[in-house]
Structures are given as C-alpha cells and as structure tokens.
Amino acid sequence: MVEFLRARLDADERRALAAPNGPWEPALVTRGSGFDEWAIYGELGATSRWNKAKAAEEQLSQRRMIAGPGYEGGGVQGEAAAQHIARHNPTRVLAEVAAKRELIRMWESLKLLNEDGGYADAFGAASRAIQLHAAVHSGHPDYLKEWAP
Template structure:
C-alpha cells in the first residue's frame, strides 16, 4: 500500500499498518505454513503425473489413453476380468489378464476401478488440482474490518486470493481468514499418509 492509499484510508477513518511495516510474527508463520503446504501439494501432483505416464501403455499419448474392461474368462480357479488400453479407440495392449491360469482382475468391480483410473483421467485430475492451487494462491491484500470502537480498520494481510475478494469487509479482526484456505488443506488430505504431511495442515 503506497502513501497516497494510506492517506485516503486514514481520511476515511481507517486505521492502517504503516507502509513498509513487516507482517507480525504470527502472520509470517502462517505464510510459511501455506508456502510449505503448496510446495508439498505440487510435489505430490508431479509424482501422480509421473506415475500415470509411467503406467501408460503408450507414455507418449498418456493423456489420450483410455482403459476399459474388455471381457472375462473362467478357469478352474474362477472367473477373471481383463483390462485393455487404447488410444483414440484403438486397443493397443492388454494390461490386466492373459492366458495363464488365474490371470486378470479377481472381481469385475476391481477391473472397473482399474479402468476408471486410467492415465488420461489421472492426468486430467492433476491438471485440475494444479489450477485450483493457482486459483487459491496467497495474495497480500488490503482487508477491512470493524474495530471494537465502532470504526473501521484495514491492514495488508496474506489471504486466499479467491476466497477473500478485493474490498472485503469483516465483522472483526478475528474473522479475517488469514493464510491458506480450506480448499488447499482439503486437497492435501489424500496424501495424509505421506511422511512429509503435517498435522497442522488438516482442515
């Protein structure tokens, strides 16, 4: 916030943090927590994308590769289901199944689950989650709230750029959702079993 903006806000009765003043210790710590969370999420999404491409029958066309349950076969051990991979409707390889006894998925539901989570879908989900990370990134924004004396106060605070729009006004300072939003924390919950996951990221 430059001096002219500070002067304008002061003229309207707002209490502002002086220009150039660093965020308080608690605010800086919250920023660091969110930065670590975003770094953690980007690393996990990179891993998901890498593994999806590695699992593809044709890694060069992983984003277009569709898996489907192609049928079942029975032998003395029971009935098993096969999954095949194809690009642009053309089957290229049998992924699950085969000629040996007991080959294939043990249940149709297992085969459907494998086919549903093909590389194309995983890569599409990774792309969507990366976009959510960008959408809910932290920004330093002037936030307004009502103070205990009935006036208005404002401060430049690191907040979610999507969940806290410009010109937001809150009932009091404690109501300002400083730091990362619930969306970021929820995106991390599938990775809660990862050794780098931190309990203070939980929603």
C-alpha cells in the same frame, strides 16, 4: 502444504505419463468358480486398426492388455476392481493433475489479494480446498498433521 501437494501432483503426473495411454476398458476374460477374471485394455497397438463396427471382443483383442487375468502373479479379479482400475487410467489422472494445479494457482492469486486486504472469505474457502486435496495423501511421510482439514 502447497509445495507438498505440488510434489504429489508431479509424482502422479510422472507415473501417468509412464503408463500406457488411456482410456482403458475392462473386459471379462474368464468366468471362474468363485470369481471371474477380468483384464484391462488400453490404447491400440501400433500396427492394429480399431474398426468400431466390429464386435466388442474383436475390438478389445486389438487393444493392448494393461492388466491381465490370473491368480498367480497378479491379475484382476472381479468386475468392481476392473472398473476401478480402468476408471483411473492415465488420461483421467493427467486431467485431475491439471485441475488441481489450477486450484493451486487460484489459491496463490487469492493469497496475494488477501495480503493486500479483503478477500478473507474467498481465501479461507480456497485454503480449505487445498487442505482437502492434500489430505488425500495423509499417509505420505511428508504430510503434516496440522494440514488436516
């Protein structure tokens, strides 16, 4: 299960590193009839300077668009979707990957201590945490049902 979880973390890390840097910010682009169109903006472009004293619209216009509006061909429809996408930007994903890798290291340490005797309660709690993290990927073809918490 730990190797399975490491592989998922490695995949998350590769995707986050390949994406434009975070943080990402959602911005309303167009108020529509029936739905609003939103865009997601990421890091500043290489030649732009972000002056915090400028209006929010100007600040966003200097940032790189990650996901733009538009019904045909994709786009972000609705504030909830825009907020969700922006919240799960590469910076956050990389932080979550690092935290989960640390949990795995802690589990491995407790596993060794448990093999020497004692620490069964701590090892059981850490094992449960690993199961819960792996369960996030239960739809993956390599996930085994016996890992379910």
